[in-house]
Amino acid sequence: MLHRLQAAGVLFIVIGFLLWVSVDSSGVLLPLLISGAGIILVSLARGITRRGRSFLCRIGLHKNKQTGWDASTPSAAVYQCERCGQKKRVVKAV
Numbered sequence: 001m002l003h004r005l006q007a008a009g010v011l012f013i014v015i016g017f018l019l020w021v022s023v024d025s026s027g028v029l030l031p032l033l034i035s036g037a038g039i040i041l042v043s044l045a046r047g048i049t050r051r052g053r054s055f056l057c058r059i060g061l062h063k064n065k066q067t068g069w070d071a072s073t074p075s076a077a078v079y080q081c082e083r084c085g086q087k088k089r090v091v092k093a094v
C-alpha cells in the first residue's frame with residue numbers, strides 16, 4: 001500500500017516533469033501542480049514508513065539484545081530490540 005503510494009508519487013513527478021518539458025511556458029501551472037502533488041505523496045509515504053517499525057521488525061526479525069535480568073523470575077533474561085524497542089522475556093534453562 002505504502003509502496004504503491006510512493007510509486008504513484010514518483011509517477012506524478014515524472015508526468016509533471018514530462019508535461020513541463022513538452023509544453024511551452026503558457027501551460028506551466030498544471031505540470032507544477034502535478035509535480036507538487038507527487039512530491040507531497042512521496043514525502044507522505046516516506047513519513048508514514050519512517051514512523052512505523054522497520055520492515056525486518058514487522059516480519060518478526062527483531063534485533064534483540066540482552067538488557068538485563070528479570071527481577072521477578074529467576075534465570076529470565078530481558079531482551080530489547082535495538083530497532084523498535086520491543087521488550088521480550090526469555091527464560092534460560094541452565
Ligand SMILES: [Zn+2]
Nearest residue numbers: 057062081084
Ligand atoms: Zn524490533
